[in-house]
Amino acid sequence: MESRIIEITSAAHKYGNLNLRSCGKGFFPADAFGASSVTKGTGKPITLQVEGLKDVIKTDIPTDNKTNKPRWIFRNRSWVKQFIEIHEIAPGQKITINRVQKRTYEIIPHNGNGEINPKQIEPDKTKQKTYVNESAKSQKISTKILDINYERTCGCKPNHINCLPAKEWLKCQLGVWQFNYESRDIRDKNIHPATFPISLPRKLIELFSHQGELILDPFAGSGTTLIAAQDCGRNAVGFDLLSKYVKLMGRRLKDNANLFSDAKQIAVCEDAINIHKYLPQESVKLIFTSPPYANLLNRKRKNKSRRNRNNEQLGKIEQYSQDPRDLGTMSLENYTTAMGDILESLLPLLKPKGHCVINVPDMWWENKRITIHVSLIQELRKHGYELRNIIIWDRTNIVNQIGIFGWPSNYITMGVTFEYLLDFWRPPEQ
């Protein structure tokens, strides 16, 4: 196998221009060199298998209009920036081009020994596990960008944002939503302390995506969003820091297999800050998640809102872990910054006009209202998201046995009776 090592320049970062001069003419088939512009004629394409990209690239190499000499860049180079970004390649670092067949080339990051640098694609091998549900058949360790489809499989018109008929759309226009639990929902806090009903992500998935499109839940917990995606024939990926929850997602997906759809649902054990390494840009149609609520649950439960306080949750800490990367261990300030950083890294993955819906309540702390929803709106606006709607999730139909609170001196609305669904989108390109 013939190989060439080339240096990444700032022109590669800015314009996708990989400087192929050092490869030499003999490294490429003579007919792979085309005219200066597509209208004047392209060369016979060569195939590039680019590490980390799902699809192969077909391209030729243009020549100069006047001199007829090669311009030493690939004509199709829109993928280069993505490749550089996925593998975090700085200007001055090198990449390897291997000629694996007569017209096929492999492009990989170079670590000095001619080997792939595995750090680039597997940030923490000990922690990272992937459970793939392809009709719940396989389990595998992820090594690169996830193999998952993200294009529509329905026949809807291009300008429609979902597959819903007008009647269903009408129902969604109400600003207050209610949901019921069903038998598949997890309500045992020992299994997961903070789940929502499957019907909640289902409504959002049906409202903001088409069949076959890709749904992302960066804090997937027990995988409720993935189950709803499975029901609706959507591809979906859920990430969680804790492997026990990723295993739980794998089990739930397997039990819920949808035999009528080819869509895939994948659960990955990973810190949400690394998600951008797993998915191509502009592949996600909807992000929906219920993140941790800073460290506000990282304390013993007093059950103040319950009529019967003395239940088995009394004195328990409803916290996922004490891992410092767990957003549930952070002060509100650090949490807000961490959420901003994570959501900023996810924005390029969203399709323009793709929605990002975040489910949060506000909380009370030492008789002060902690307005998590305000902090998140401000933070996400800073990072390029545009707020579209605030929907109230009315939970009065699913909470029971509320105790009297604050009477007769201190009026407080009960946090358990409603939560916010903050609906942002990635603004359309101007």
Ligand SMILES: C[S@@+](CC[C@H](N)C(=O)[O-])C[C@H]1O[C@@H](n2cnc3c(N)ncnc32)[C@H](O)[C@@H]1O
């Ligand atoms: C509110 S729960 C999500 C519950 C989910 N909606 C369900 O129905 O099961 C938040 C999840 O975020 C996870 N988490 C916390 N910090 C994280 C991080 N940095 N990266 C990924 N997941 C994280 C926790 O382990 C927890 O399972």
